[in-house]
Amino acid sequence: MCLTGVDYFSTLGYQPGIAALAAGAVSPLATLVLVALTLFGALPVYARVAQVSPHGEGSISMLERLLGYWPGKLLVLVLLGFMATDFIITITLSAADAAAHLIENPYFRSTLAGQQIPVTLALVLLLGAVFLRGFREAIGISVFLVAVYLGLNAVIMGRSLLDVASAPVYWQNWRAALFSGHASPLALVGVSLLVFPKLALGLSGFETGVAVMPQVRGSLGDLASHPEGRIRHTRRLLMTAALIMSVFLVVSSFVTTLLIAPPAFWPETTTTTTVSARDLAAGTARVQVGLDDSSGPKRTATLTLPAGAKGRFQMPTSVLPGDARGRLLMTVTVQPPSAAVLPPLPPDRVSVTVFKPQGAANGRALAYLAHRRFGNTFGTIYDFSTIFILWFAGASAMAGLVNIVPRFLPRYGMAPEWTSAGRPLVLIYTLAAVVVTLVFRANVDAQGGAYATGVLVLMTSASVAVALLARERRERVFPIFVVIALVFIYTTIANMIERPEGLVIGSIFILLILSVSLASRILRSFELRVSSVTLSESALSVLQNVPDRPLRFVAHHPGKSTEDEYHIKEMRARQLAHLPGNDPFLFLEVEVEDASDFSDAVEVDGLSVGPYRILRARGSSVPNTIAALLLHLRSQGVPPPQIYFQWSNASPLPAALRFLVAGEGDVPPLTHEILRRSEPDKRQRPVVHVGG
Numbered sequence: 250m251c252l253t254g255v256d257y258f259s260t261l262g263y264q265p266g267i268a269a270l271a272a273g274a275v276s277p278l279a280t281l282v283l284v285a286l287t288l289f290g291a292l293p294v295y296a297r298v299a300q301v302s303p304h305g306e307g308s309i310s311m312l313e314r315l316l317g318y319w320p321g322k323l324l325v326l327v328l329l330g331f332m333a334t335d336f337i338i339t340i341t342l343s344a345a346d347a348a349a350h351l352i353e354n355p356y357f358r359s360t361l362a363g364q365q366i367p368v369t370l371a372l373v374l375l376l377g378a379v380f381l382r383g384f385r386e387a388i389g390i391s392v393f394l395v396a397v398y399l400g401l402n403a404v405i406m407g408r409s410l411l412d413v414a415s416a417p418v419y420w421q422n423w424r425a426a427l428f429s430g431h432a433s434p435l436a437l438v439g440v441s442l443l444v445f446p447k448l449a450l451g452l453s454g455f456e457t458g459v460a461v462m463p464q465v466r467g468s469l470g471d472l473a474s475h476p477e478g479r480i481r482h483t484r485r486l487l488m489t490a491a492l493i494m495s496v497f498l499v500v501s502s503f504v505t506t507l508l509i510a511p512p513a514f515w516p517e518t519t520t521t522t523t524v525s526a527r528d529l530a531a532g533t534a535r536v537q538v539g540l541d542d543s544s545g546p547k548r549t550a551t552l553t554l555p556a557g558a559k560g561r562f563q564m565p566t567s568v569l570p571g572d573a574r575g576r577l578l579m580t581v582t583v584q585p586p587s588a589a590v591l592p593p594l595p596p597d598r599v600s601v602t603v604f605k606p607q608g609a610a611n612g613r614a615l616a617y618l619a620h621r622r623f624g625n626t627f628g629t630i631y632d633f634s635t636i637f638i639l640w641f642a643g644a645s646a647m648a649g650l651v652n653i654v655p656r657f658l659p660r661y662g663m664a665p666e667w668t669s670a671g672r673p674l675v676l677i678y679t680l681a682a683v684v685v686t687l688v689f690r691a692n693v694d695a696q697g698g699a700y701a702t703g704v705l706v707l708m709t710s711a712s713v714a715v716a717l718l719a720r721e722r723r724e725r726v727f728p729i730f731v732v733i734a735l736v737f738i739y740t741t742i743a744n745m746i747e748r749p750e751g752l753v754i755g756s757i758f759i760l761l762i763l764s765v766s767l768a769s770r771i772l773r774s775f776e777l778r779v780s781s782v783t784l785s786e787s788a789l790s791v792l793q794n795v796p797d798r799p800l801r802f803v804a805h806h807p808g809k810s811t812e813d814e815y816h817i818k819e820m821r822a823r824q825l826a827h828l829p830g831n832d833p834f835l836f837l838e839v840e841v842e843d844a845s846d847f848s849d850a851v852e853v854d855g856l857s858v859g860p861y862r863i864l865r866a867r868g869s870s871v872p873n874t875i876a877a878l879l880l881h882l883r884s885q886g887v888p889p890p891q892i893y894f895q896w897s898n899a900s901p902l903p904a905a906l907r908f909l910v911a912g913e914g915d916v917p918p919l920t921h922e923i924l925r926r927s928e929p930d931k932r933q934r935p936v937v938h939v940g941g
Contacts, residue, residue, distance in 0.1 A: 524599050
């Protein structure tokens with residue numbers, strides 16, 4: 250549970266602040282909606298995922314099995330892109346929030362002020378360096394971190410609840426804020442349903458919960474294929490984690506919304522505009538300043554610039570009339586028309602830039618309360634417990650990233666050989682985290698939407714997989730899981746519309762994964778791609794009835810299995826492919842089961858049709874299966890077999906595409922190339938004849 254908790258519970262470091270910034274006074278109500286979705290949506294879905302996928306493969310492997318063939322594998326690649334988004338943003342967001350806790354600490358503020366990006370990058374690079382030396386998740390460390398962190402949070406929230414209970418003014422202010430823009434309780438419910446998708450990063454942790462299933466102790470007598478004890482204990486793990494997190498989410502959202510003034514949650518903003526030089530000289534120039542966002546603010550303030558203002562100066566501004574907590578100190582920079590401003594300004598316009606510093610609770614709402622309620626010593630202890638659990642959450646995400654490639658891509662033939670080593674992957678992921686940090690400028694609030702997108706896409710895929718499984722099994726709970734899936738689909742789409750940056754980053758990762766995967770699949774398509782060859786009793790009987798060596802095979806497309814068809818094929822092989830007239834031979838047919846599989850176990854059966862003997866093999870690709878069977882027979886101590894083909898009439902490009910997609914194509918040259926690469930010794934290599 251604590252391995253899950255370093256990812257799940259660590260979101261308390263930034264979730265209350267992001268929720269307050271996104272939903273304002275409605276944040277506690279929207280959090281209740283989120284908790285309802287957690288307990289009645291995510292929990293039942295992942296309890297079923299744990300039952301169906303008890304070895305840590307998660308919901309992605311469920312969709313892979315349910316859909317199959319290329320659609321299933323392409324969907325897996327797309328979901329891996331969003332999983333990479335989830336994990337990379339976990340690293341960068343956790344590092345950024347850890348940096349915010351360190352920088353805003355009163356003992357470090359003077360030294361580290363303004364160093365959010367360098368401190369975040371240092372934490373990301375430290376994480377990469379640790380993984381380059383080798384990192385293994387330590388359950389003992391996670392238990393200690395989670396126990397300390399949750400204990401400190403419980404103390405802070407308990408004290409905060411006492412403060413709220415002892416001062417009715419907090420209730421009165423919150424009630425006034427709630428109903429100032431909403432006429433009725435029903436309107437509040439509607440608003441809560443609309444804004445709760447912005448809080449979805451509080452759902453993280455469920456995918457991690459099923460990923461750590463191999464670490465969960467089972468019961469005596471558990472079957473390897475279906476460990477009932479492990480499944481039961483994992484369900485208990487998920488329920489315990491969900492209940493704990495639900496309580497902390499509701500209480501933290503409630504106390505931070507009531508006890509912290511909205512300006513304390515606002516991020517730093519920079520507003521640049523132009524004003525009339527005449528108005529500036531007269532003292533009537535006004536500037537609209539974004540308070541909660543630079544690009545699309547919902548809250549603004551109007552600054553009236555002093556007459557003749559120039560250069561850089563500070564202006565105190567009140568954004569909450571009658572409330573001292575709403576006084577902000579803004580930095581104003583006035584540049585005259587003669588200044589080097591791009592693009593150049595008309596002579597009657599003046600450039601004005603207003604910088605508003607971030608609030609003291611931005612990205613660290615509970616830490617803000619810890620310092621205010623208990624003093625700087627306790628607050629510093631809480632800061633460092635938050636920093637450590639956030640860093641460990643990033644380490645958990647990095648471990649998940651390193652495990653993604655060997656879990657899925659090698660089975661698809663879509664992982665380059667160098668990905669089998671962990672260090673190159675760590676370097677790539679660390680570089681990606683550095684780039685994402687720079688793009689978002691280590692801003693905690695800006696990364697929240699991207700993180701929520703990754704989390705929601707994975708949870709949506711899980712809910713859809715569970716619904717499809719319930720339909721396949723004709724279960725009565727199918728309609729319930731359909732409703733859950735629809736809710737997650739709505740939540741995901743709403744989040745993408747509100748914060749599209751997650752979709753953009755996910756699309757970039759998807760494009761990279763698809764490009765590398767398909768390129769690797771193409772480059773590795775001439776490998777043997779067969780894990781084993783198994784000859785049935787009927788196949789061995791057919792081979793034993795051919796005394797002459799070397800064994801000669803005539804390739805035949807399965808389908809028409811009549812004696813006349815085989816006779817026509819024999820005549821063509823003897824006339825066009827120069828099969829010796831009196832030499833015995835066997836027909837060889839290959840049935841393609843799933844061409845999307847890169848590697849497969851080949852099974853071979855034998856049958857007779859009139860005087861003809863046939864070996865019928867099943868594999869994922871015709872050329873690779875033929876080559877594997879010929880090499881297998883040669884390894885049994887017989888001379889290199891020979892096979893006879895007829896030239897294909899297909900054009901080269903369509904044939905190549907058919908080989909990559911359907912496992913067929915221009916079989917003769919492909920078979921020869923696979924044999925050439927697999928057996929460099931010409932004397933030991935099976936012989937390919939082509940004619941016609």
